[in-house]
Amino acid sequence: MLNKTVNTNKIIAGLVDVEGSGIEIRLDDAQVTSEGNYNFFIVHDIFLTEIINDLRFAGAQAISINGERIIPMSEQLCLGPSVRVNGKKLFAPYIIKAVGNPKVLEEQLKKGKIYSEIISKNLLFDMTIQNNIKISKYNGNYLKQISVFEEVKE
């Protein structure tokens, strides 16, 4: 009973590996077809933020980008040619995994405003529905992220 409560809390916190039905998205920089502003061809942080947000809106229960579990304080921040997530530098292609109702996830993502931008910029986008997506736990130091709190009330 106690063990079950501990596990439930750990699942919500993203501290255990989980699996379930969902979708896998692959997002890569566009192929450069002309000289000019290369910024136009690459995957920016806001694309990842918006995709994650649309997946959350669609009821996703767990998400990861290139193996980094999305936790409450996960950032997506452009850092030169990479995007920083959970303090780590990730490089394209970005593999976004989400556990949830695959149909709803797909539908809401395509309704969201970032999808049309991805298509119009010719970024390489691929989405597959999968019965069993495995999402790894957060592998950073989570105790460091609750260090400022002076007091925690139950």
Place this chain on the structure above:
Amino acid sequence: MITNKAKKGTVIRNVALTITCILLGIVISMQYKSIQFKNTVNDQDLKTINDYQTRLINLTGERDSLLQEKTEYQRALSVFEQGSPEEQIKYLMDESKKAKTFAGLTDVTGPGVEIIVNFAKEEDFYDADTVLQKLINEIKASDAQAISINGERIVSMTEIRLVGNYLAINNKHYGPPFNIKVIGNVKSLQSALNIPGGVLSDLKFYGAEVNILAKDELQIMKVDENSINIGLLKEIENS
């Protein structure tokens, strides 16, 4: 005779000078080329050094967290091998509490900042989700530890999306002004938000008015557990 000799001397001198100049030119151009060549090598070296530095930082971080994990497991092992039942229960309760705090399932207090976001014109509100997402993302990147918007705790699956005339946050509807509470390091939060050309000027572009207040102590409430669904998640054993 003398003039002829003098003429011959001038010619020889001119030829010698020409040859010297040509040689000098070749030497200078070779030198220049070798410097240029060295420069390109240096750029590559720098890129490699940068790559190695990145890998080193990532791997050092991983090593540190693995070491900590090892310590945690050793502690757990000794509690479950030698500890009394009371100690074992206490250990599990402790684990559970830490996971709950990390997940946003407890009320927390600490120092931080309070941010008020408003929109002067009604039409600007149609970018409110983008504005808040950019701001929240910047706050998360500045090592915040807890965030709420109008009392809604931001957890891993919290959405901020415009639906009609309001924002959906944790499945509930909110309108402006938005009161954002953040617990974290006040100095890094303030400097990250106020950096010239940073997120605030970006938000101004979207017509958002932003006010930031430092607070010695803030209280942020836990997430409403009804807004959390984990029904589709199956734990992978031994993870």
